[in-house]
Amino acid sequence: MNKKLIQHCKGLDRKAQREMVNHLSPFLFPICRRYSKNFEDAKDLLQEALILIFNNMEQCKTAEVIPFKSWCKKITINNALAKLRKKSHQTEAISDTSVQPSAIPNIYSQLNIEDILKLLQLIPEAHRTVFNLSIMDGYTHKEIAGFLNIKESSSRTFLVRARQSLQKLIKKQGNTFVAREEE
Template sequence: MFGVFPFLQIIPLFLQTEKKLIRDCQKGIKKAQYVLVKRYSPMLLSVCRRYARDEAMARDVLQETLIRIFENINRYEPRGSFEAWMRRIAVRRSLQWLDKSAWQHELQPVQMPEAQPEPPEIYSQLEAEEIMALLRTLPDGFRAVFNLYVVEGYTHSQIAALLGISESTSRSQLVRARKLLQEKLLILKKTSRYEVATVRK
């Protein structure tokens, strides 16, 4: 996206405040745009990875997200968090990459028991990569709703409007996503115990 800048020339830019960096990017200063990419790409990529089916898709979505950020940065109003503004763009670009039929198919209302909260110790024993791998095994619709509700903090009403589904569909997919994750977590936990026991033998 950018050429290579002499390292000594961009060191001062890395020390800029966020507000100054945004202003320089709004002026179209390439070096400032380069620094913004370097500073925020890891955070944005982590967002894209939660929705993408694989690493290649996540990186493609990241590129589109960065392009959209620079196209719209003059519209950013500093009343809110800049990171939150960029995260919303990343979420929307991620969703646009997925097959919307995955969540636009209206489910019939069904009585489903609420999934029990996942024991915190299960997550604490997993690496971030393992959790990401588990999320990617979920169907697109389940993964999207789970991320929007659990990670991004959207309400079911907001998710319904964003994905073009009903609130009941959002709730149903969240329950099913949690149930699938619990099952996969328990299998992973049992497998890990078996492997440890085998090694000790």
């Protein structure tokens, strides 16, 4: 990706947009994956994010690569959050469901990305979202509160609970990832 490619994309050049998909997909897909339940949902999120990015590129004032990537990331996260909000309206409030030990992945040998994703899926959605926004994407609690329309204190609480849930899940397996890391 370079400045020229970004400018071509702003000019709605189809070839440049196609090229940009190759650059943006590996960068944005992990973000989508974190905010979605499964691979297919993540793919849908990615496609929606790409459409939003390409159709609103004139609003991105910079053509520099790093700010552009940040802008794309922000759009992707915003889109994911909008989806979650929409979903929360359609479904009942997320309850603090207990962890299903049977669904715990085997993390004795190595905690790979799929295991992490599965672990993340096991914690409540609100907790997971706050965890993603705070730990993975680096937003402050004030910003998260704004995004999710919750109180700052709630955001902090959700993060603490998310951490506890993750640790609990790992410990329940008997051989925690944390312990392995310390060794």
